[in-house]
Amino acid sequence: MPVYTPDDLMGGKVPSGNIVLFDDDHYYMGGVLAELMARRGAKVTLVTPSAYVSDWTRNTLEQGAIHRRLAELGVDIVLNRSVTNIASGGVVTACVYTGARQELSADAV
Template identity: 55%
Template sequence: MSRDRRLPGLSAWGRVADGREHQIRRRSNVEIYLDSRLDADSILGFGFEHVCIATGARWRRDRVNRQHVVPFPIDPGMPLCIPDNIMEGNLPTGGVVIAGDNHYHMGGVLAALLAIRGCEVSLITPAAHVSDWTRNTLEQAAIHQHLAGLGVEIVLKRGVTAIGAGHAVSNCLYTGTTGSHGCDAVVRVASRQGEDRLFRDLAARQET
């Protein structure tokens, strides 16, 4: 949430984190230590009777997404980003293909950010609408209009099936027909994978 709130149009999301922090700080029986990364040894050193782990997730870059449950070909020389890279300030330049197989807000938000920064952006998604889930919140039409106004090429009902040197390959969901999209970099917006190493470390020690 602390990183998402810095993306275009998401500043209001920060109120969720700020509100929760405010409510917690009001409780006399809770202590907060921000920016304090813990490992299994540190946690066990406190001597707590119970430990709750909430360590979040990172975006997958292993070429697995909703359309492809197994990895697809990627040229190792092609610059490839995930949303975490961009939120950490590592933005691609030039022509960018966003492979948006998440269907929530992130593909559209990153397309807007990169277009504003001067990139030539193509957003390719297997969904019938860009940021498809936002139809439930009545935002989808406004998102499409905003991206179109920024010059983003919106490619619907096609999924990225391979990433080569200087291009991405997509296929039509209905006919399988493939097409090539020239670009300088690709941003993969697929699914996220839980950061569960700390949990596994603690669980392993509990078993011994």
């Protein structure tokens, strides 16, 4: 399973297909990268352990607009979950509160 960094994506190496983006930064980058891949035709699932996409941007009053834009682009938003395992067919996530696991299929992370 290919794993891409923000530098890869911003450098033009943008994956296609079913992509899981894990955002543990909580600032703006996760939303920016999800939007970039969605606009290029990828099916994006954004996973974050936070209760909000790009959580820190609540401080700059941008969070609602970011979440709305991603939803309009068809990005699946998975909140309150961490990625615990990356395997050949996808990722395993766990709820930050209960530890309940969920598998998500993906072509790249």
